[in-house]
Amino acid sequence: MCQLFGMSSRLPTNVTFSLKVFSDRGGKTGPHGDGWGIAYHEGRDFRIIKEAAPAFNSACLRFVESHDLSSEIVISHIRRATAPASLSYANTHPFVRELYGYAHVFAHNGDIPGIFEDRRFEPSFYSPLGDTDSEKAFCLLMDRLRNKLSRETVLDLSRKLPVIQSWAEEVSAFGIFNFLFSDTEFLYAHRSTRLFYVSRECLSASECLRSEELTIRLAEPRSESQRLALVATEPLTSNEEWVSLPAGEVVVFRKGSKTE
Amino acid sequence: MCQLFGMSSRLPTNVTFSLKVFSDRGGKTGPHGDGWGIAYHEGRDFRIIKEAAPAFNSACLRFVESHDLSSEIVISHIRRATAPASLSYANTHPFVRELYGYAHVFAHNGDIPGIFEDRRFEPSFYSPLGDTDSEKAFCLLMDRLRNKLSRETVLDLSRKLPVIQSWAEEVSAFGIFNFLFSDTEFLYAHRSTRLFYVSRECLSASECLRSEELTIRLAEPRSESQRLALVATEPLTSNEEWVSLPAGEVVVFRKGSKTE
Numbered sequence: 458m459c460q461l462f463g464m465s466s467r468l469p470t471n472v473t474f475s476l477k478v479f480s481d482r483g484g485k486t487g488p489h490g491d492g493w494g495i496a497y498h499e500g501r502d503f504r505i506i507k508e509a510a511p512a513f514n515s516a517c518l519r520f521v522e523s524h525d526l527s528s529e530i531v532i533s534h535i536r537r538a539t540a541p542a543s544l545s546y547a548n549t550h551p552f553v554r555e556l557y558g559y560a561h562v563f564a565h566n567g568d569i570p571g572i573f574e575d576r577r578f579e580p581s582f583y584s585p586l587g588d589t590d591s592e593k594a595f596c597l598l599m600d601r602l603r604n605k606l607s608r609e610t611v612l613d614l615s616r617k618l619p620v621i622q623s624w625a626e627e628v629s630a631f632g633i634f635n636f637l638f639s640d641t642e643f644l645y646a647h648r649s650t651r652l653f654y655v656s657r658e659c660l661s662a663s664e665c666l667r668s669e670e671l672t673i674r675l676a677e678p679r680s681e682s683q684r685l686a687l688v689a690t691e692p693l694t695s696n697e698e699w700v701s702l703p704a705g706e707v708v709v710f711r712k713g714s715k716t717e
Numbered sequence: 718m719c720q721l722f723g724m725s726s727r728l729p730t731n732v733t734f735s736l737k738v739f740s741d742r743g744g745k746t747g748p749h750g751d752g753w754g755i756a757y758h759e760g761r762d763f764r765i766i767k768e769a770a771p772a773f774n775s776a777c778l779r780f781v782e783s784h785d786l787s788s789e790i791v792i793s794h795i796r797r798a799t800a801p802a803s804l805s806y807a808n809t810h811p812f813v814r815e816l817y818g819y820a821h822v823f824a825h826n827g828d829i830p831g832i833f834e835d836r837r838f839e840p841s842f843y844s845p846l847g848d849t850d851s852e853k854a855f856c857l858l859m860d861r862l863r864n865k866l867s868r869e870t871v872l873d874l875s876r877k878l879p880v881i882q883s884w885a886e887e888v889s890a891f892g893i894f895n896f897l898f899s900d901t902e903f904l905y906a907h908r909s910t911r912l913f914y915v916s917r918e919c920l921s922a923s924e925c926l927r928s929e930e931l932t933i934r935l936a937e938p939r940s941e942s943q944r945l946a947l948v949a950t951e952p953l954t955s956n957e958e959w960v961s962l963p964a965g966e967v968v969v970f971r972k973g974s975k976t977e
Contacts, residue, residue, distance in 0.1 A: 556844075
């Protein structure tokens, strides 16, 4: 089971993550096949903190929990692997590549093993650093964006979105393909099986978002004009309606709002 | 003043960094223009932890100080900027790009501002995420390596080193160009003005390396066959001879030894 979380906000928001200590599993069968990662947008780059190690024993996670980083776009991925195979830093989401001077990040929930067998899906410019199906799919997208866009159009949504949409449809044929993607300007979300979002004007106070595995604290807004969009595998609050993303459609968020 | 540190070791070594709290400067004139970053080789990727913020006030650094990460290649960069300009995550060393499935990292000490004015030095495939002369030079190297090498020869030193050497000579014409570079297999070091190294069979016990700004603790070797090469802007121990790298020559280390 993997869990995705994404945030897009009009103004920088302090986001603090806490992962549940897996006390129901810890200590019984030794280290688990868990990994987690968080990408925080900063300028044309993303600060990425990730770890292939179990969350319950992570000094790196304790750092993240004790420190709130301010950003307008955040993508996080928590992995609960059922098998211990392929646990490495390079196999941990989110993945990042640079295109035309903008970092692009990607995190995926699901399995698309068939992508390894289809010769049409062989990236050429960008190559995986690890051996996940997810990173291979991401490299393929980055290849296509490089081919279809230019330095001038790299953030042109009218040209970029069709490339992402078409790629999402093709890769979805291989299995479950829920993902979050960002180019520092837009947050792109795609539901294959399960992904929800909520968008709202302003939080009244510091707020906690919770799921079984994850608690996210958002700082109190410093301005009335704050606006947030949140995307997650499971609804993280109970007092508002989380809307299921339309299956098979890449939805775009910018500065806290869903674009039409 | 910037400080470079690099390590190449035969077996994975636990490396713990401590940066001196800048107490002689802290609190007098407010936050300083300092940044720091560390890259730890892991598989075909590098774990990069970096921050544009002053070290004396860094939760991220406290994490690094309290946690030893094991690696065979480490590159670190500490910046003491004299001007507060251009402090951002994207402008903080080390920089990273992927080429043919291998992460490549780069950290630079010096100034090469003329690189912004020379049209011959315009990278095409890789683009800077920030606005430093260092990252631009790095992108240029990555462009050339992409053009001269292939997926099969990306770690072929006999083909790769001449590209790096030629690039280092050209870029050195713009100013001071001490750097460390790695492709997960080799550690490349280039002295323009100041860079030392030491190579040795084995440490007798846990050891501290010190400079004015930096303390590095290396774990006790778990095997007799351990071998380490250390490269730094300033000699970090007093009981052994640190050798100045030959000016203008790219020196290569692999598995703890200087290659001939």
